[in-house]
Amino acid sequence: MPTVDDEGAVDPNVTFESLGLVSTLADACKQLGWKTPSKIQAESIPSSLSGKDVIALAETGSGKTGAFALPILQSLLDNPSPHYALVLTPTRELALQIGEQFEALGSSLGARTCVIVGGVDMMTQAIALMKKPHIVVATPGRIVDHFENTKGFHMRNLKYLVMDEADRMLTQDFEVEVDKILKVIPRDRRTFLFSATMTDKVRKLQRASLTNPVKIEVSKKYQTVEKLIQYYMFIPSKFKDCYLAWLLNENQGQSVIIFVSTCANAQRTAILLNNLGFSTIPLHGQMPQTKRIGSLNKFKSQNKSILIATDVASRGLDIPHVDIVVNFDIPTNSKDYIHRVGRTARAGRAGKSVTMVTQYDVELLQRIEKLIEKKLANYPSEEEEVMLMLERVTEAQRFAAMNMKDAEQAKKQGKRDREEMSGGGSKSSRGGKGGFKKRK
Numbered sequence: 021m022p023t024v025d026d027e028g029a030v031d032p033n034v035t036f037e038s039l040g041l042v043s044t045l046a047d048a049c050k051q052l053g054w055k056t057p058s059k060i061q062a063e064s065i066p067s068s069l070s071g072k073d074v075i076a077l078a079e080t081g082s083g084k085t086g087a088f089a090l091p092i093l094q095s096l097l098d099n100p101s102p103h104y105a106l107v108l109t110p111t112r113e114l115a116l117q118i119g120e121q122f123e124a125l126g127s128s129l130g131a132r133t134c135v136i137v138g139g140v141d142m143m144t145q146a147i148a149l150m151k152k153p154h155i156v157v158a159t160p161g162r163i164v165d166h167f168e169n170t171k172g173f174h175m176r177n178l179k180y181l182v183m184d185e186a187d188r189m190l191t192q193d194f195e196v197e198v199d200k201i202l203k204v205i206p207r208d209r210r211t212f213l214f215s216a217t218m219t220d221k222v223r224k225l226q227r228a229s230l231t232n233p234v235k236i237e238v239s240k241k242y243q244t245v246e247k248l249i250q251y252y253m254f255i256p257s258k259f260k261d262c263y264l265a266w267l268l269n270e271n272q273g274q275s276v277i278i279f280v281s282t283c284a285n286a287q288r289t290a291i292l293l294n295n296l297g298f299s300t301i302p303l304h305g306q307m308p309q310t311k312r313i314g315s316l317n318k319f320k321s322q323n324k325s326i327l328i329a330t331d332v333a334s335r336g337l338d339i340p341h342v343d344i345v346v347n348f349d350i351p352t353n354s355k356d357y358i359h360r361v362g363r364t365a366r367a368g369r370a371g372k373s374v375t376m377v378t379q380y381d382v383e384l385l386q387r388i389e390k391l392i393e394k395k396l397a398n399y400p401s402e403e404e405e406v407m408l409m410l411e412r413v414t415e416a417q418r419f420a421a422m423n424m425k426d427a428e429q430a431k432k433q434g435k436r437d438r439e440e441m442s443g444g445g446s447k448s449s450r451g452g453k454g455g456f457k458k459r460k
């Protein structure tokens with residue numbers, strides 16, 4: 021019986037129990053404040069429970085994690101065994117978040133979850149795997165390089181494989197690791213592929229290794245969220261920074277994620293905005309993992325109101341209080357736009373995005389508008405007001421540039437010191453041919 025009508029509304033009589041979930045799991049959902057299933061949950065859970073492979077497309081913030089986690093936990097309840105499901109995700113932060121969701125939904129059933137990601141102490145992870153968790157959530161690199169069929173983690177026992185952000189998991193960046201994993205996991209496993217955007221790669225995988233999958237599409241392939249108001253703001257390129265500071269002033273007291281294209285720009289923008297008195301924190305792939313987690317936690321706990329991130333934060337992260345997403349650097353891959361702006365307006369809330377556009381970015385903006393089949397509205401700005409900030413911003417720019425230079429020099433010096441310590445430094449820095457002699 022359909023649970024979602026042609027217009028996409030969920031039948032109000034649908035409950036977690038009526039989808040076939042046991043009361044312990046339905047109660048766990050209610051504990052999380054989920055009163056009724058979301059559309060994607062209502063549509064996909066019955067198929068997943070009946071043992072089908074599922075390919076699901078649903079917009080950002082629509083509850084896809086619960087949609088794949090609940091049927092796995094129910095199946096585990098019927099057939100408890102270690103290393104039952106492997107969930108693959110593209111980023112470490114997303115893996116941790118999904119791990120938390122499995123814990124929240126499954127701990128009352130006694131389900132044990134373990135998260136395996138790069139940048140974290142390997143011994144701790146090996147010990148966690150040896151404790152035979154039921155659910156392993158992982159970024160693929162660490163699994164393949166260090167834990168494949170070692171330390172007691174036997175992938176051939178897995179009953180479920182999930183690829184969250186499936187289209188991203190099937191890109192070249194993860195190709196080698198994902199291929200290896202697919203070869204080891206038994207073919208009679210169930211597979212769930214979930215994302216807010218899809219590609220033909222998914223079809224290829226489907227042909228290669230899925231058995232009669234059910235395809236569920238509760239949104240269009242490149243749809244953005246309805247309650248999200250999407251703006252663009254045209255800025256003269258040499259005043260990139262001034263307009264950003266003005267925009268943040270205009271939206272004081274709001275939680276903001278600012279996306280930039282490089283790690284260096286995330287770092288620089290954070291220094292610049294901090295110098296201007298904004299409460300900002302960076303998040304990017306060149307930070308050590310403990311700092312990445314620290315940054316995210318400070319933003320999540322609203323200790324810092326502005327997160328400046330690269331695309332490492334564009335997919336999956338669920339921070340309900342985010343009011344605004346700013347694309348300070350316009351994304352070059354239009355699909356990233358959908359995921360970035362989807363960090364706000366989650367689970368039925370409203371939100372706003374502002375994409376900053378210079379004269380060089382007009383084509384990219386048009387590409388995005390074509391993909392999402394929507395025109396972005398112009399965010400009104402007062403040039404005179406913006407220019408009032410020029411002097412302070414210029415000063416903060418100088419400070420940021422100096423800071424970046426100092427950090428770069430400290431990094432180079434650190435590298436030289438390490439090389440000298442290991443005897444591998446250059447001739448001039450060692451002042452001799454063979455470097456330091458090893459002590460006897």
Ligand SMILES: Nc1ncnc2c1ncn2[C@@H]1O[C@H](COP(=O)(O)OP(=O)(O)OP(=O)(O)O)[C@@H](O)[C@H]1O
Pocket residue numbers: 052053054055056057058061078079080081082083084085086215216335336337338340362366367
């Ligand atoms: N049935 C529900 N009712 C209310 N809130 C829900 C329900 N299911 C999930 N949520 C909440 O909705 C938010 C978004 O869920 P989730 O992170 O799974 O979205 P998603 O579809 O995976 O998004 P993305 O594509 O950005 O990864 C979470 O805060 C989650 O707790």
